[in-house]
Amino acid sequence: MIPIVYNVRSVAQRPVSTALTALGVGLVVAVFIGMLALANGFRAALAKTGSEKNALVLRKGADSELSSGLGRDVASIIAADPHVATGADGRPLVSPEVYVLIPLAKSFDSTQIANVVVRGVSDQAWTVRSNVAITEGQKPTSGRAEICVGTRLTKRFPHTGVGQTLRFGGRDWSVVCHFKAAGSAFESEIWGENEQFMPVFRGEVFQSISFRLKDPGAFDEAQRSLQADKRMTVDVHRESKFYAQQSQLLSNILNFLAVMITGIMAVGAVFGAINTMYAAISSRAPEIGVLMTLGFKPWTVLVSFLAESAFIALIGGILGCLFALPLNNIVTSTTNWSSFSEIAFSFRVTPLLLLVGVLFALVMGVIGGFFPALRAARLQVVQALR
Amino acid sequence: MKYLRLVLANLGRHKLRTVLTILSVALALFLFASLRSVTTTLAATAQFGGARRLVALNATGLVFPLPLSYANRIKGMSGVTGVSWANWFGGRYGDGNTFFANFAVDPESYLAIYPEIVLPDSERKAFIQDRTGALIGKRLISRYGWKLGQNVTLQGTIFPGAWTFTIRGVYTPTDPAIGDDVLIFHHDYFDERIGRAGIAGWYIVEIDDASKAPMIAKSIDDMFRNSSSPTKTGTEREFQASFATMWGNVSFLMSTIGLAVVFAILLVTANAMMMSARERTGEIAVLKTIGFSDRLLFALTMVEAGALALIGAALGLGAAKILYPAINFNGAGFLPGFKVATSTLVIGALVALGLMLASGLVPAIRAARLPVVQALRKVE
Helix, strand or coil: CCCHHHHHHHHHHCHHHHHHHHHHHHHHHHHHHHHHHHHHHHHHHHHCCCCCCEEEEEECCCCCCCCCCECHHHHHHHHCCCCECECCCCCECEEEEEEEEEEEECCCCCCCEEEEEEEEECCCHHHHCCCCEEEEECCCCCCCCEEEEEHHHHCCCCCCCCCCEEEECCEEEEEEEEEECCCCHHHHEEEEEHHHHHHHCCCCCECEEEEEECCHHHHHHHHHHHHHCCCCCEEEEEHHHHHHHHCHHHHHHHHHHHHHHHHHHHHHHHHHHHHHHHHHHHHCHHHHHHHHHCCCCHHHHHHHHHHHHHHHHHHHHHHHHHHHHHHCCCEEEEEECCCCEEEEEECCCCHHHHHHHHHHHHHHHHHHHHHHHHHHHHCCHHHHHC | CCCHHHHHHHHHHCHHHHHHHHHHHHHHHHHHHHHHHHHHHHHHHHCCCCCCEEEEEECCCCCCCEECCHHHHHHCCCCEEEEEEEEECCCEECCCCCCCEEEEECHHHHHHHCCCEECCHHHHHHHHHCCCEEEEEHHHHHHHCCCCCCEEEEECCCCCCEEEEEEEEEEEECCHHHCCCEEEEEHHHHHHHCCCCCEECEEEEEECCHHHHHHHHHHHHHHHCCCCCCEEEEEHHHHHHHHHHCCCCHHHHHHHHHHHHHHHHHHHHHHHHHHHHHHCHHHHHHHHHCCCCHHHHHHHHHHHHHHHHHHHHHHHHHHHHHHHHHCCCCHHHCCCCCCCCHHHHHHHHHHHHHHHHHHHHHHHHHHHHCCHHHHHHCCC
16 A cells, blocks of 8 residues: 555645635535534524423414414313322413514614514423423512513613613513523523413413423323313424424425535536546556556555545535534524524534534545546556556 | 636646635635625515504513404594404414414405416415315425315414314415415404404505505504504514514524634635645746746736635525525525625625635735745745
């Protein structure tokens, strides 16, 4: 085998050309990782919203909380159901919820309006949704016009600090706390008491009912028995699955874009790599001739040049990872078209994604290097040495 | 012109390299044009809207309805020439994997207020007369293979049940922002089936003079300020623009990616051109010896770089311009009227020019300054 040092030194011999090719590959990899990190972050935010242990009840046929509607009768039927877990105080862990969207102007540009989720919850919700934790202030008191604001909202919307007053639905609400929820979509919501929100918004109707399953493994059975109940027409979803599904539309779009854009870019970069390698090989024909005269087999020449091309691409891949890394945890926001609400989430650059990025670079390098390397391996010694 | 053959011969020497370079430029500009068109299309949609149309929504938020009784009160205001209303239905068709917008409208007033919705008179009449009739955009016809007179059943998500409509007309929008993948049906029928709820999702108000828009919008809002459902009224353009801003930073991301793409390919292409120039050191020396001036060699190298960049740009931009209308692309309904704007083509051409300078300048200067004696020494 031809020692890899030969390739590394050859690459170092033409720093400008190597740098340009590697930088090109690096940008492709950076865009690739960046776009997947975006889709990843969005999906993760919604996947973390729901819990395996909870079930979510919606009106039959409703594909989002927004389009659902359930009466108080349904809420009491579910509260009495044996599949529902009971809390430490002996009450069922059920949260019948009011879910509406309100338009709020952003702090940095008041012409930009976002539809923010306002969720009216029961006192039990803070236990049912186990990922929710109050970071500042006290839980809203029952019977008062008080709200708790998700931490992702506080920076982007005015009047959301603890102690301040936010106006929506024709009323003033005092902000009494902030909460976080492990980076999930809940952090982009405003929570208050359901009984307070009902008269202000849609009247005597809940949009969804969440409850803790007594036995998370027995979801199917709970689903069957509730959906078969003649007194109501509902769909029962596993909460985790439901929220993950809400992310599908947008994450499909983002993934499609990532593959399309980087696919086309990658083809361009591979063309560039092919050109670079062909040029490198034609200027080094005498060297190759010498190598062969020394007794290196054509296939070792092939491997050697493939390795050289892969090496340049590897530099590019690492550069790409370095470009993409600062994106991690940057918060961005967009509308989730499945629920029509705005959700803030952060780019998530995971080690797996970086690895995929580097592999992607290597694949580009190997594809780009293959035909030039083949030409190198097929050189006639006499001709090459001339 | 007599040097054209020399340039062509140079380009033809490494045919593969020339083709690959041109193709990578073409791909870069194709992507650039596509990404920029997403931004320009979103911006164009935000610009849609007759200056004489206002939209009134419930001030609490867009999911809250307004009483149907507001129609007559708005109609009676001075400066108002027409009022129509609509209700978002959000029904699903088939397995629910494909989605299109569908809403209930008051047919006569809606079609009168939107002259952009064009359909034959006979179909217009048939749609208005049939209470369970539906009017659909022409894209839906080709997507689902529906026919005029056929029954179509939607599954209600907000308003449960199976809703069957008869297709009575197919329209072609003259303004792409209206969307050609929409189904509209009678508000009367909607109202009746959900039990005479008497609700409208939003009102469209036509006024006689665009300059009065802010004043009339304010007086509508004032009229309902102390009712149980206060309104928020704005021009149709503002309404559309608010939808465009919902994408948040997506437009910004698109342009950032577009820049990265162009820059990446620029590096790669410039590299290929510089290498091919370097190989020709000896040749250039020979040309100089037989009397080619420095200036001429500079020009020839630039022309060669320019030819690569411009052919690539023409291919890439041309493909984008032709491909998207050919496949009738509308971004799964998110980008109605997707179009590669002329400004995009101009900017694309400028990028190509920049590419020519970036990739041609170094080799061209080198060619012009090349000392003959030294260079010839290398020639075998």
